[in-house]
Amino acid sequence: MCRLLFVLAAAAAAVPCSRGDSGAGLKGENSACCSALSSDLPSILSPSSPQYTIRTASYWSRSAQLSPACIIQPRTTQDVSVVLATLRTHPACSDTQFAVRSGGHMSWAGANNIDNGVTIDLGYLNGTTLDVKTRVARVQPGARWGGVYAVLDPLGVTVVGGRAAGVGVGGFLVGGGNSFYSAQQGFACDTVVEFELVLGRGEIVKASAQENSDLFQALKGGSSNFGVVTSFAMQAFPAGPLWGGVVSYPKSTTQQHIDAYVSWTAGLNDYPYGSSLVFWTYLPAVGDIVILGVYEDTTGTVAASPAFDKVMAINGTTSTMRVDSHKGLTDELEQPTGYHDIWFTLTFKNDPLIYAHIVFLHEQMVQAWKSESGDPDFITQCMFQSIPTIFAKHSIAKGGNMLGLHRLAENVVMLLLNIAVKTPELEVRASAMLRRYVERIKEFAESRDGLVEWVYLNYADGSQDPLASYGLENVEKIRKVAEKYDPDGVFQKKAPGGFKISKVGTIVVVFTAADCIVVVVVQVELLVVAPVPILLLVRVPSKLVIVAHLILGVVVRIKVLSILVLLVRVKLLVASFLVVPPACIVFADD
Numbered sequence: 001m002c003r004l005l006f007v008l009a010a011a012a013a014a015v016p017c018s019r020g021d022s023g024a025g026l027k028g029e030n031s032a033c034c035s036a037l038s039s040d041l042p043s044i045l046s047p048s049s050p051q052y053t054i055r056t057a058s059y060w061s062r063s064a065q066l067s068p069a070c071i072i073q074p075r076t077t078q079d080v081s082v083v084l085a086t087l088r089t090h091p092a093c094s095d096t097q098f099a100v101r102s103g104g105h106m107s108w109a110g111a112n113n114i115d116n117g118v119t120i121d122l123g124y125l126n127g128t129t130l131d132v133k134t135r136v137a138r139v140q141p142g143a144r145w146g147g148v149y150a151v152l153d154p155l156g157v158t159v160v161g162g163r164a165a166g167v168g169v170g171g172f173l174v175g176g177g178n179s180f181y182s183a184q185q186g187f188a189c190d191t192v193v194e195f196e197l198v199l200g201r202g203e204i205v206k207a208s209a210q211e212n213s214d215l216f217q218a219l220k221g222g223s224s225n226f227g228v229v230t231s232f233a234m235q236a237f238p239a240g241p242l243w244g245g246v247v248s249y250p251k252s253t254t255q256q257h258i259d260a261y262v263s264w265t266a267g268l269n270d271y272p273y274g275s276s277l278v279f280w281t282y283l284p285a286v287g288d289i290v291i292l293g294v295y296e297d298t299t300g301t302v303a304a305s306p307a308f309d310k311v312m313a314i315n316g317t318t319s320t321m322r323v324d325s326h327k328g329l330t331d332e333l334e335q336p337t338g339y340h341d342i343w344f345t346l347t348f349k350n351d352p353l354i355y356a357h358i359v360f361l362h363e364q365m366v367q368a369w370k371s372e373s374g375d376p377d378f379i380t381q382c383m384f385q386s387i388p389t390i391f392a393k394h395s396i397a398k399g400g401n402m403l404g405l406h407r408l409a410e411n412v413v414m415l416l417l418n419i420a421v422k423t424p425e426l427e428v429r430a431s432a433m434l435r436r437y438v439e440r441i442k443e444f445a446e447s448r449d450g451l452v453e454w455v456y457l458n459y460a461d462g463s464q465d466p467l468a469s470y471g472l473e474n475v476e477k478i479r480k481v482a483e484k485y486d487p488d489g490v491f492q493k494k495a496p497g498g499f500k501i502s503k504v505g506t507i508v509v510v511f512t513a514a515d516c517i518v519v520v521v522v523q524v525e526l527l528v529v530a531p532v533p534i535l536l537l538v539r540v541p542s543k544l545v546i547v548a549h550l551i552l553g554v555v556v557r558i559k560v561l562s563i564l565v566l567l568v569r570v571k572l573l574v575a576s577f578l579v580v581p582p583a584c585i586v587f588a589d590d
């Protein structure tokens with residue numbers, strides 16, 4: 001029996017989880033909740049309405065286009081408050097889970113949408129206004145960065161925001177936010193001076209350096225763990241056009257690009273007006289990998305710094321380098337829609353051999369996928385972005401964020417590895433393949449002592465654990481603030497999407513049967529272990545199960561860190577299948 005269960009466990013653990021359908025309840029039940037919500041608000045979309053189809057199709061990635069029981073579209077902060085209060089207290093909604101969508105750019109299923117549940121679509125909360133005197137811009141979560149710059153550019157100011165016009169404001173800002181201006185000013189979240197948000201019980205609160213300052217800090221990188229942000233006050237600043245654009249190159253220039261980017265990353269603290277990223281990308285139109293370089297000088301000066309010398313010496317095939325508005329440059333960096341997208345990210349030291357190995361593995365991956373999938377219509381990106389120490393310096397000067405980058409002593413590099421494919425079936429296979437390549441990259445980086453713990457939330461796959469990578473201290477801060485401002489755990493349980501602090505680090509998988517229990521503690525990508533709650537699902541009232549429950553319950557309650565560490569560090573390599581995504585609780589029962 002036990003052996004059978006292990007086999008079962010292997011099968012269950014291999015199934016990717018949190019595809020947005022975790023216990024969201026039956027469709028029928030939730031449509032009663034939708035009806036209850038519709039008596040509060042006029043704008044509620046059922047699956048049969050054309051607007052529902054339009055809003056669903058407006059998610060950037062097909063992977064995120066799920067089927068909620070209804071989509072609710074608040075028009076004011078007050079509406080959001082009413083929706084949250086109803087979801088929490090109305091009897092018809094007691095088992096209903098919900099998701100929150102701002103721009104809807106995060107690609108993985110369940111990050112911003114929910115099958116059979118209620119999706120709160122903040123699309124109408126999309127305003128941008130500027131207080132000319134204080135230069136504070138108020139931007140709402142449902143706006144997209146292209147729309148924000150369209151308002152601000154003509155006023156001669158801008159904000160530290162996204163680099164692709166179609167990315168939404170809300171998720172980007174609570175997840176960090178890398179910008180053309182980050183070397184100059186820090187992550188976008190660091191430039192927020194006040195958040196307005198609705199908490200789980202429907203209270204509308206503000207968070208700033210003066211008011212609810214713990215929440216203010218936690219919202220900068222702590223993501224969707226506290227409430228629904230309805231407005232961001234951002235410190236804008238005078239800005240004119242930038243010099244920037246995209247240059248393409250043949251892949252034969254690989255080594256020159258690696259050398260150039262190593263130098264660029266090493267020198268970025270001395271040239272904070274610059275911004276650059278480089279990526280190797282398989283493009284179906286070309287049928288091969290090409291290299292694209294994206295360069296900006298935020299002062300608008302052409303090739304202003306010797307920092308560009310190395311890369312400008314590489315002969316490109318095409319170039320769009322020009323002086324243009326912030327909006328114009330972000331329009332150019334839009335990514336194609338109509339695909340199922342899988343993104344993974346990791347961070348490594350600025351070591352040329354690690355870049356070279358990643359580029360090599362990316363090429364291998366492209367070849368393997370070409371022959372294995374039989375579908376030439378796919379896109380990959382193997383993208384490098386500098387994360388210099390100056391980012392954290394700006395953050396600290398502005399009150400600090402949750403990303404934990406102050407722990408890094410040197411400039412490092414973030415990798416975004418992604419693939420876009422055409423069908424859900426291909427997505428499952430591509431995801432498994434990508435995961436294998438990510439593991440190989442990690443192994444290589446580790447072998448050169450070059451793997452950096454940091455995982456950037458906005459690029460992370462649902463199976464990654466970015467909050468854990470922000471360090472024990474920040475994990476605890478986020479946890480405390482979440483408990484304080486969301487004492488009912490609405491944003492942990494009722495809104496399960498995105499990266500949740502209650503799921504950080506440890507997973508306990510319990511398999512039970514009449515004659516045995518298998519308790520597996522799996523730790524994923526967590527170098528320091530936080531005293532995390534153990535997620536233990538036990539349904540069988542057998543004596544042994546109760547004992548296991550008690551033991552683990554005590555461990556949780558008294559937070560015996562050392563025992564947890566022991567359990568976790570032992571890394572129960574019962575079999576290689578124990579690569580379970582975090583947030584994935586597998587429950588098997590006889």
Ligand SMILES: *[C@@H]1O[C@H](CO)[C@@H](O)[C@H](O)[C@H]1NC(C)=O
Pocket residue numbers: 123124126143144147
């Ligand atoms: C805001 O949303 C409304 C409704 O979807 C849309 O008509 C309008 O164009 C949007 N405004 C901006 C600035 O994107």
Ligand SMILES: *[C@@H]1O[C@H](CO)[C@@H](O)[C@H](O)[C@H]1NC(C)=O
Pocket residue numbers: 313314315
């Ligand atoms: C770039 O192209 C020019 C003209 O075609 C050529 O003379 C030069 O050697 C090339 N430089 C590099 C680095 O390949």
